[in-house]
Amino acid sequence: MKSKYVVLASALFISVASFAQKDEIKAAEKAIKKGNSQEAATILQGAESLIANASDDEKAQFFFVKGNIYLDLANKKIDTDKNLAAAAAAYLNLVDAEKASGKSKYTSDAAKSIIEIKYKLINSAIADSKIEKNSDSAKKLYDAYLLDKKDTLNLYYAASTYVNAKEYDQALKIYQELKEMNYSGKGINYLAVNKITDAEDLFTTAAERDKVVKMGTHEKPTTEVIPSKRGEIFKNMALILVDAGKTEEAKKAIEEARAANPEDTSLILTQANLYLQTKDFDTYKKLINEVLAKNPNDADLVFNLGVLSANAKDVVNAEKYYARALEINPxxxxxxxxxxxxxxxxxxxxxxxxxxxxxxxxxxxxxxxxxxxxxxxxxxxxxxxxxxxxxxxxxxxxxxxxxxxxxxxxxxxxxxxxxxxxxxxxxx
CATH class of the missing domain: 1.20.58 (Methane Monooxygenase Hydroxylase; Chain G, domain 1)
Structure with missing residues (x-):
């Protein structure tokens, strides 16, 4: 009989806790509507310890309110970085809770806020990078990626920025993510000069760009091919692994990449650079010849061979490749x-x-x-x-x-x- 009373008491405690939690969420909502976000944050902290036992619906409501509170604090420039990160985490928890419940009551309302936070994080990351706060910048770029995983460019930039911050373990972890998703970054930019601002505007498609040129608002349409970033990704992975004394892992990673992307010549250049770093000059020369055989009239390719040769202090060949690149493209x-x-x-x-x-x-x-x-x-x-x-x-x-x-x-x-x-x- 005693055990039954204990179970009943526990159930009663959870029920009371749930009511208390709902009351605190409602009180926090009222406070934020009045513009008292700091007060709302304090009220909501009282429900934080109880949220683990809440239903998915209650979790979703809690995280939605929490995200709104911290976004409002960030917009008021109160501990901006800290509160922006807290808002981002809350909205991600909200999305996870609604996925688990199979319902979507708050996700659509939160979507605009998520995009707003994403661009705030990116802009803040750019500002941090300019003053060489690379570690902070990289984290913000990674958080921006977590908010919108379709925008993989932020993941790529997060890795590069962690390299600049000399946080090589973090960089390698993200490069591994990029490798697993077979990220390329290859694409095409459609550009035209805005007649009012005299700046180049970017368009999603050639048709969209050509339309504004015909309308007369833009001129000088150009198309910019964005080359594959795989070579750079695997080059940085290789350099990090070599620096950590893991040369064989570096070689294996590039071999796997080449097997998955046999036509990507940037990977051959990366492989050549690795063998150059490890002073295996015979394999290096063999790979360079393989690159040239694939496309002897590719100015970018020949130019990169010049860069590799210059890095190897091979001045004669560096000059030869630069001169050849200029023959192809004056x-x-x-x-x-x-x-x-x-x-x-x-x-x-x-x-x-x-x-x-x-x-x-x-x-x-x-x-x-x-x-x-x-x-x-x-x-x-x-x-x-x-x-x-x-x-x-x-x-x-x-x-x-x-x-x-x-x-x-x-x-x-x-x-x-x-x-x-x-x-x-x-x-x-």
Whole structure:
């Protein structure tokens, strides 16, 4: 008999607790309607400990109210980051509760708030990234992905930002997620210049873009192909694994990726880079030749081979690949820039030698020879920098470098003309 009374008492306790919980939720709702979100949060905390035993319907209501409270606090700029994260977590719990119950009373109402939080998180992540708060930025991007898992670009950016934060374990975990979903990121952007703002607007389809061009609100339609990001994903995975002493795991991951995506040449480049890192030069050369055999006239591919060669301090082949990329595409601005940068690297050792010289006649003669060598380097990069400026006249880095070169060679007329044209400040 005693056990029956205990069961009955327990059932009564749960029932009373449920009533108390409902009362607190209602009280919290009233407080938020009056604009007292802080008070509402305090009231709702009283129901927090009881929510585990609540029904799915009650959980859904609780999390919906909780999400509304913390979103309102975030919008009032009260502990914005903390409350935005709390609101996001509450809405996700709401969605899970309604999935479990098979009902959808609050999910549709919460959908707008979820999208609002998503974009607030993204904007806040961008702001954090600009001031190098990369860890905070990465977490927000990941939270934004959790709110809208169809938008996988946020997951990709979260991984990259964790790399910038040097939180390699977190980055590797997300790269693993991207690998498992066979994420590519490949796509097409349809762009046109807005005549009012003079900025490029992005459109979902070519038809949508072409429509506004015909209407006359936009001009200069362009189509931008977004290349596959698999190569970068697996390159970063490989670098993290190699850094952790897991070279064989890195090789296996890339082999699996290549097996799943045999036509993705970016993965071959990644594999080549891995063997370069591990000083297996024979396999590296074999893979490079495999890339060239697949598509010898792909300017991007050839350019990337130049980058790999430059990273390997193979200047001869780096120059060869950059020159070949320019043969294929004479407007390949990055090939001009990298070619100039490659040649300018030879300046460093010359300056080091010059700084070691004294004032003797012999040293002065050596100085004159080294000065001529340095000037010849500057002269050799002028054609590439000038071509880069022709292709991309707004590139400040190229303009500043060219101004430095003109100044070093005392090409006053060219320097003044470039300054007048670009209104740039140079540093030398």
């Amino acid at each position: 407007k390949y601005v990055n090939a001009y820039i990298n070619m100039a940068a490659l040649k300018l690297e030879a300046e460093g050792p010359i300056i080091a030698k010059m700084n070691k010289l004294g004032n003797s006649d012999k040293d002065m003669k050596s100085y004159a020879v080294l000065k001529t060598e340095r000037q010849n380097i500057f002269k050799s990069v002028i054609p590439y920098l000038e071509k880069a400026m022709e292709v991309d006249s707004k590139n400040e880095d190229v303009a500043n470098t060219l101004l430095n070169v003109y100044s070093a060679l005392e090409m006053t007329a060219q320097k003044k003309a470039l300054e007048a044209k670009n209104e740039v400040v140079y540093y030398f």
